[in-house]
Amino acid sequence: MSFKGEQHPGVKTPTAHTDGFRLNHTMLRVKDPEVALAFYTRVFGMRVLRRLDFEEMRFSLYFLGHPETDEQVPDDQGERTAWTFGQLGLLELTHNWGTEDKADFAYHDGNAEPQGFGHICFSVPDLEAAEAWFDANQVEFIKRSDQGKMKNVVFVKDVDGYWIEVVQADLMAAPGD
The missing domain is CATH 3.10.180.10 (2,3-Dihydroxybiphenyl 1,2-Dioxygenase, domain 1)
Known part of the structure; x- marks a missing residue:
């Protein structure tokens, strides 16, 4: 790879310590996972790659992406979890349990x-x-x-x-x- 990136004030040359670092996902908090999942799967054609529930802390994570048509996605949940965390450009929807029942609840859109x-x-x-x-x-x-x-x-x-x-x-x- 010959492209070294654009140079601007503040840009530092990456070192070997960061070789292999890649952005895996961005997280958005959602009020109602059923509504949010319907939107992202229907409107943007995303697939839910993995759902992780954290009962003690009362939240769930939904990892969505666009795997390639011929990509071999593991069936085993543990293997698929590891595979998911090796992907690029995923969207993580985080649902804090109970928000869907609060009529006036909304997250700040930024x-x-x-x-x-x-x-x-x-x-x-x-x-x-x-x-x-x-x-x-x-x-x-x-x-x-x-x-x-x-x-x-x-x-x-x-x-x-x-x-x-x-x-x-x-x-x-x-x-x-």
Whole structure:
């Protein structure tokens, strides 16, 4: 691999100590796992790779991803757990038990004040078709691809109010230089 990364103030050259480090997952807390799982599996085509329950601490973790069609996913739960933690680009939905029963309960989306967390992002093969799919599934838009200063970028909300950026890779060649 000859690409060494862009250089900017603050960037440090990685050492051998970090060889093999990869981002495995990002976690979002969800109010109701049934509703959140329906959204991510139906609207974004994700698969639940593994569910882990922590009864004493009263929470469950759902790891979702897009395994390759021909990928051999282990049937054994222990092996599949280890396999899951070796994947790239997963979404972990964390459910703290009982939140689904609280009518006025909501997690902070990170975009309201005070701002913090911003969004997750999915790339799609056809942005126009994705927008039509979102419309057909009554997904709430924050921004469509033809709106605002950044064209060809869509933002939608999931069922917990988290923002999701949606892009088509070949349309992203020149934003922001």
